[in-house]
Amino acid sequence: MPSTNNISKTGSHRRYFSYKYLFISLFLSVSSLALVLYLTYTPDGFQHLKPKRLPGLFIALFVAILKVWFTAAKIRFLADRQIGWWASVRVVLAWDFASAITPSTIGGAPLGTYVMTRENIPLGKSSAIVLYGLLLDQFFYMIAIPILLISAIYIDVVPENVGWLGEGVMLLIYALLMSYGFLLGYGLLKDPESLKKAVRYLFTLPLLKRMKSKVEPELDNLVSKSHELRKKPNSFIIKGFFLSTMVWLCKVWLPTIVVLSFLPADELLSVMRSLAMMLASLFMPTPGGSGGVEGLFAVFQGPLMERQVFLGIAIFMWRLITYYLSIPAGMFVMSWYVNKSVVDSYSILAAREKAEIGKLDEDELTGITD
Template sequence: MSSESVNISQPQSLISRKYLIISILLSLATMAGVIYWTYTPGVLEFLSKSRLPGLIIALVVSLLRVWFSAAKIRFLSEKKLDWYASVRVVLAWDFTSAVTPSTIGGAPMATYAMTKEGLKLGDSGAIILYGVLLDQIWFALAIPILLVSGIFYEVVPPEIGLVGDVSMGLLYVGLLSYAGLLAYGVLVNPTAIKRVVKFVFKLPVLRRMGDKVEEEAENLEEYAQQLGQKPLSFLLKAFFLSTMSWLARIALPTIVVLSLLPAPEVLSVLRSLAMNLAFLVVPTPGGSGGVEGLFVLFQGPLISREGFIGLAVFLWRIISYYISIGLGMMATTWYVNQKVVEIKAQD
């Protein structure tokens, strides 16, 4: 619950121009380096026009990811949020995630956005928790798939060596442990979450916000209990929407690679799944620099012409990152403008 320490009453406080600049510069620098080291003069002559429409499919899949994420948010809010509001929340969440370190993430902005759409802060926090839980359940199921697949495929590239293998193993253990703790807190004992929130806001630097947070912690506990009491069909539908969003995210790198050259489809998808899990622990704003490097490590060896590796990274980041930044910036600006209108109305 560390994200609650951010002042969500001011949307500007959730976004750092410094992090935005760092994120974009790291991404551009890494892509430039990959292109410089892998580009071969004349390689573009080997592009197959019959494969290029795959980039349109990649764009559609990227938009489908947003749609499924919005559908999940709308479903968890029990349709208190309409489609436009749900899409705005997801776009603002994506944008903030793309320009902040992974330790902060987009959850504070998503919480703020939902409160501006008319939900209570406690309800918004519970929806975020439940959404994160669904993601963690998905990770917990994906890890056995990767472990079993590793018997038949080189899911983890041998290029990353022993350190990489150990790191991936620790990541798997960490994700499974976190999923278990979160499931206990949200589905079994929401009171534990409330106690953690109250404890955190007894710290000297946060104590001044304690009274308001204590009230919202009660709302969070109540709504978490309501979600926990939902029938299994509710959890399954929400999990389906979460899964479809993640499958779209996983499919994107493979679709981009196949839009340029033939590649082993199954292995590419499995490596995309593994590298997306690895993205979760990249500490830079939006994972920039690290995610491009992981793409090269996991997908690069599958690209038969080395000169296409830089192009694949570039196209993938344009579709998955830069378009998200553009759309997310518009959604976030909308919330900032709404705050300005509220202040003027109060004056």
């Protein structure tokens, strides 16, 4: 019989996420949600609920599914259609699961890279997909931020109740995203060697110096992927940008659709605030942004809701659709990958044992392991 010790090693996915972070993420999200519900609940508040608006929640669910589809289409496109639709959806669900339980500043890219290799995409190709996807996101930010700044001249994109400190923080976020997007775009599309030198210098600083040895191979990988990207036709960037933009628009529309499912509100202002809210959530240090994103929803969307009693339930429905459902879906997909790894490992080990006793020649063994 094949050794179960070898098979158990296939659970290497565990190094990409932590059950501790999953618990922390859920605890922070539920706690902040409970606090908002406690502060906004009134016994007679729900008598103002209009059932004719509630179907909007099904529209929100449809938009969330649409976001998964566009993300899968984006990954499949960047992978040059080397994987099928269901494989792309599995990658998206696993990626979203990792994003839900890791800090927003880290995201689900490490686990996303891992599961793409489980779908028979080479590691180098998987890394390139992540890098290209990151670049496309930066293009979206560089268009979205000027729109927000121009809109802020005419409407209160950043709510007045956050004061000058909140406005200053949002301006800092805009500046950081624009600077990062410009540097990444210039480095990847124009001068990767300069980008490599700049990052290498950055990791000579005292706080980052200990990670320099780990970063060095990734810098070489970045340069090689940059050369590959520059060989792509313009249509590749345009179509990839379209898919990436549709993913982001789905994210931006969801809070507004949920708000409108309970009460009428200023649609344009809600969408602009959703966009600002999404950009701010990128800097949340907690797993899945939990605790922070609920607060952002309350700050940005709360003033638009005439009856505050609906604020807590709106946050809950938004997080249910965009966050809570992603956890069981992601765990289901991860269990599928684990089972597949066990079966694959068992088949390889069994084939090797048969080869040792002469029941299988080496050519057949090579075919199985490949």
